[in-house]
Amino acid sequence: MGEHIDKTVKALVERFDASIEEFRGEVSVFLQPDQIVAACTLLRDEFDFEMLEDETAVDYWPEETPRFHVIYHLYSYKHNERIRLRVPLNGNNPSLPTIEGVYPNANWYEREVYDMFGINYEGHSDLRRILMPHDWEGHPLRKDYPLGHEEIMFTFNFDEINARKRYAKE
Amino acid sequence: MPEINTHIDESMLDGITRLVTEDAIEGKTMLLNMGPQHPSTHGVLRLLLELDGEFVVNVIPDIGFLHTGVEKHMEYKTFEKAVVMTDRLDYLNNIGNNLVYCLAVEKLVDLDVPPRAQAIRVILTELQRISSHLVWLGTHALDLAAMSVFLYCFREREMILDIMEMCSGQRMMTSYFRPGGLWRDVPIEFEDAVRQFLRIFPARIDEYEALLTKNPLFLERTQHVGVLKAEDAIRWGVTGPSLRASGVAHDLRKVRPYSGYEQYDFDIPTHTDGDTYARYLVRMEEMRQSLRIVQQALDKLPYGPTRSNNRKFVPPPRSELGHSMEAVIHHFKLFTEGFPAPKGAVYVAVESPRGELGVYLEGDGGPKPYRIHWRTPSFANLQVLKLLAKGHLVADLVALIGTIDIVLGDIDR
Numbered sequence: 001m002g003e004h005i006d007k008t009v010k011a012l013v014e015r016f017d018a019s020i021e022e023f024r025g026e027v028s029v030f031l032q033p034d035q036i037v038a039a040c041t042l043l044r045d046e047f048d049f050e051m052l053e054d055e056t057a058v059d060y061w062p063e064e065t066p067r068f069h070v071i072y073h074l075y076s077y078k079h080n081e082r083i084r085l086r087v088p089l090n091g092n093n094p095s096l097p098t099i100e101g102v103y104p105n106a107n108w109y110e111r112e113v114y115d116m117f118g119i120n121y122e123g124h125s126d127l128r129r130i131l132m133p134h135d136w137e138g139h140p141l142r143k144d145y146p147l148g149h150e151e152i153m154f155t156f157n158f159d160e161i162n163a164r165k166r167y168a169k170e
Numbered sequence: 171m172p173e174i175n176t177h178i179d180e181s182m183l184d185g186i187t188r189l190v191t192e193d194a195i196e197g198k199t200m201l202l203n204m205g206p207q208h209p210s211t212h213g214v215l216r217l218l219l220e221l222d223g224e225f226v227v228n229v230i231p232d233i234g235f236l237h238t239g240v241e242k243h244m245e246y247k248t249f250e251k252a253v254v255m256t257d258r259l260d261y262l263n264n265i266g267n268n269l270v271y272c273l274a275v276e277k278l279v280d281l282d283v284p285p286r287a288q289a290i291r292v293i294l295t296e297l298q299r300i301s302s303h304l305v306w307l308g309t310h311a312l313d314l315a316a317m318s319v320f321l322y323c324f325r326e327r328e329m330i331l332d333i334m335e336m337c338s339g340q341r342m343m344t345s346y347f348r349p350g351g352l353w354r355d356v357p358i359e360f361e362d363a364v365r366q367f368l369r370i371f372p373a374r375i376d377e378y379e380a381l382l383t384k385n386p387l388f389l390e391r392t393q394h395v396g397v398l399k400a401e402d403a404i405r406w407g408v409t410g411p412s413l414r415a416s417g418v419a420h421d422l423r424k425v426r427p428y429s430g431y432e433q434y435d436f437d438i439p440t441h442t443d444g445d446t447y448a449r450y451l452v453r454m455e456e457m458r459q460s461l462r463i464v465q466q467a468l469d470k471l472p473y474g475p476t477r478s479n480n481r482k483f484v485p486p487p488r489s490e491l492g493h494s495m496e497a498v499i500h501h502f503k504l505f506t507e508g509f510p511a512p513k514g515a516v517y518v519a520v521e522s523p524r525g526e527l528g529v530y531l532e533g534d535g536g537p538k539p540y541r542i543h544w545r546t547p548s549f550a551n552l553q554v555l556k557l558l559a560k561g562h563l564v565a566d567l568v569a570l571i572g573t574i575d576i577v578l579g580d581i582d583r
Contacts, residue, residue, distance in 0.1 A: 023514035024277055050404045053519070054528055054545040071530065073517055073545070077404065077418065080425050084517065105407040108553050116241075126189065131234035131582055140242055147246055 004079040008047045012039060028084045033096035036087055040072070040102040049074040049083060052103035055110065057117045061143040065090045068119060072099070095120035116141035189230050190220050199227055202564075206235050210313045210568040213578030215552075219564065226559045226567055231552060236582040241542055248508030248537045249275050249349055257343040259544060260580035262305050265298040265334070266522045268347035273428055274518040274529040274542075275349040278511050281483050287351040287476040288430045292467045293364065294337065294346065295429075295520075296460040300371070301330040302523035303453050310450070310572035311382060314391045319381050326374050333363050350484035351477035364468055368461060375457055382450070392447040396558035396570045399444060406557065407550045410525025412574055415452045416444035422521040434466045446573040453575075483509045508537030515541075524548055524575050548580035 005027060012018045012029050016039055019030045031039050043049040053073040060067055066088030074083050087096060098121040099106045110121045111130040118139035121127055129136060138145050153161050193199040200221045206214040214235035220228040240259055244252040256267040269291055276283060283291075308323035331341040337356050338346035346353050382388045398408065400416040413420060421438045423431040439455035441448035478484045481500045490497035511533030519528035525547030534540035551574045558570050 024280070024516055026516060028515070051407050053407065053526065054517070054530065054543070056530055056543040056545075058532060058541045071515075071543075073528070073530070077420060082517070084515075103407070104405055105550060105553055108549065129234075131237040133234070140239060147242060 002079070002081055004047070004076070005081045005083060008043065008049075008081075008083060011042070011047070015042070026082075026084060028086050030086050030088065033087055033089060033094075036070075036072075036085070037097050037099055037102060039085065040074070040099045043074055043083070044102055047076065048078040049076045049081075051075045051077065052099070052106055052109070053082070055099075055106055055113065057113045057119055057141075059117060059141065059143045064092075067091060068094055068117060070096060070113065070119065089119065093118065093120070095122055097122050098124040100124060115139065118142065189218075190228060193222070193227075194220050198222075204567075206232075211571060212309060212576055215571070215576070215578055215581075217567075219567070221564065224563050224565075226562055226564060229556045229559045229567070231555060233549075233552070233578075233581050236578045238583070240583045241544065244539055244542045246538065249279075249511065249539065250504065250508055252539065252542075253348060254343070254345045257345055258579065259583055260522065260524070260527070260546065260548070260577050261342060262302040262577055263298055263522050263524070263527075263580075264342060264344050265294045265346065266520060266527060268345060269295055269429065270518060270520045270522075270527050270529050272347045272349050273520065274516055274531040275511070277516045277518055278514065278531055278533050279349070279483060279509065281350050281480060282478055283351055283429075284475045284478065285430070285472045286355075286474045289467050289471050290352060290356055290476065291347060291429050292431065292434070293464050293471075294334070296463045296467075297330050297333060297364070297367070299460050299523045300457050301327045303457050304330075306453065306523070306572070306575045307378060310569070310575075311388075313568045313572045314388060316381065316385075316388065319378060322374070322378060322381075326371060329363075329367050329370070333360070333367065336360060336363060348477075348484075350480065351475070355476045361468065361471075364464065368465055368468075371461060372458070375454065379454060383454075389447065391566070391569055392450060392573075393443075393445060395446045395562060395566050396573060397443070397445045398554065398558060402554070402557060403444075406554045408525070408554050409550065410521070410523070410547055410575075411449055411452045411456060412525065412551055412554075414438060415441045415448040417442040422519055422526060426519070428518075428520060431463075433470075434463045436462050446569055449573050510535060510537050511539075519545070522547055524577070524580065525551060544583055546580045546583065548574075548576040548578075549583075552576050552581060 009020055009027055009029060016031055016035045021028045053075045055072050058069045068089040070087040072085040089096060098110055108130060110124055111127060113119050114121060114127055115129040115132055116139055151161050194201055202219045202221055204219055205211040205216040216232040218230040218232060219226060240255050244255050253268060256271045257264040259267050304323040304327045308320035311319035334344055335341045336359060338344040398416050400418050403413045403416045417440060419438045419440045424438055436459045439452045441452050485501050485504045486497040491501060513533060513535050515532040517528060517530045519526050527547055528545030530543040531539055532541040555570060559567050
């Protein structure tokens with residue numbers, strides 16, 4: 001860990017009572033959902049983390065508390081440092097505040113997380129599906145969502161499978 | 171008479187009135203659909219344009235037509251088998267995708283890569299960067315009605331694809347890099363083929379530049395079109411040549427070197443104008459710098475193994491299987507259940523031809539990625555199109571889609 005990142009992590013721990021974890025030289029800071037906007041603002045304004053590199057989520061189903069982690073990667077051009085924030089969320093329909101006001105490019109990342117995991121962002125300007133079709137049911141990257149497959153059709157079961165396949169028929 | 175369904179679904183793009191201005195609802199501005207089947211959208215990108223006459227007021231991109239669920243699929247494959255999925259993301263930069271994935275796995279399981287494998291990785295990644303820039307240049311010029319550049323670019327790209335085929339057996343879907351090294355060593359003809367390319371290509375770049383750089387029609391279409399300021403680029407997470415053309419000298423190969431990039435001497439081309447022409451100049455210079463890197467890496471290409479010797483992660487060579495029981499066991503274990511990764515998460519990013527290509531990889535102690543997320547440069551860069559296009563003509567929008575160099579496989583994953 002670099003000097004700047006040490007200082008940043010220390011400030012986050014002090015101000016937000018955050019816990020940290022280190023793995024392979026990368027540091028993760030654990031925050032509560034209601035702290036994320038304040039933390040991002042602090043990091044952007046005082047610690048020069050100018051860019052939101054990435055925002056994604058992980059599903060720990062069947063665990064419920066927490067079921068999801070939302071993960072932010074912030075990057076500082078000035079210090080060439082990267083920091084990871086993790087926000088644990090409980091329950092099956094979690095929500096947390098959007099950070100669109102701090103980093104405008106969070107817009108699409110949050111739409112993707114909503115689309116893939118069903119995590120709601122409070123105050124998001126345009127929260128709708130981004131990659132899946134607008135009428136899709138379920139959230140594909142959840143661990144309780146099956147991978148799915150195409151059934152192989154043979155002569156003897158062609159009609160049976162064709163009847164239950166979902167596509168536009170005459 | 172059949173009943174006509176006039177119901178507009180609020181969740182559909184066309185039903186969302188809040189995304190357009192009041193003028194569009196009153197009918198003062200026009201809504202125009204562009205794509206997904208449109209030659210200048212470089213794939214299946216759909217744009218909903220709000221136009222005032224021929225000027226763009228707002229652009230609403232609609233993506234996801236090429237979504238194949240790569241991230242979900244990779245969760246169901248072992249680390250070694252998931253390499254083939256990576257080729258299918260950014261199909262103009264397959265080698266770069268292989269590289270970032272392998273780097274992430276290597277970091278997660280703490281695996282070393284021999285120097286020869288690293289040097290070959292650098293050579294192929296840089297060749298792939300040139301080939302990707304050639305496709306960009308060809309299609310970008312084609313969008314601006316310069317047909318011949320396209321043909322020249324694809325002629326040279328063919329030479330690179332031949333080198334890829336020579337190494338991996340595939341022109342595009344290479345899957346050549348594996349966690350711990352390479353699939354196998356490069357063939358004996360490799361060095362000659364790359365040297366041949368290095369001899370020919372510098373003159374060919376001059377040829378493209380002769381066609382475009384001072385061409386008044388090209389200048390007219392690109393200068394002062396789509397100006398991106400440095401602070402906007404950083405705020406919107408734009409990376410790669412688009413960021414460097416706005417004056418920020420940031421290249422992950424320099425600031426956070428990987429695969430031994432620190433050994434090579436190269437410059438980061440930048441420009442301060444931030445317009446379409448600046449992005450063109452930056453990419454052209456990047457091709458020259460890539461040639462420099464390839465030249466240096468080839469000149470001091472070390473001898474030695476191309477795969478890690480750690481048998482817990484990398485299969486043993488074929489020759490050992492005949493006489494070593496241990497090798498057979500390792501081979502069997504690796505190809506049936508794969509190798510386990512510790513519980514933990516890593517994020518690795520490399521400089522792809524389009525910008526920062528990152529992988530967030532999480533292991534849970536098992537042989538499959540628990541979660542893998544691709545931070546793709548096209549996805550991040552496309553968001554800024556709205557900003558670039560405002561106030562320009564529809565014809566310029568075509569140039570702007572070309573200049574941010576998107577690959578739809580990279581956006582939709």
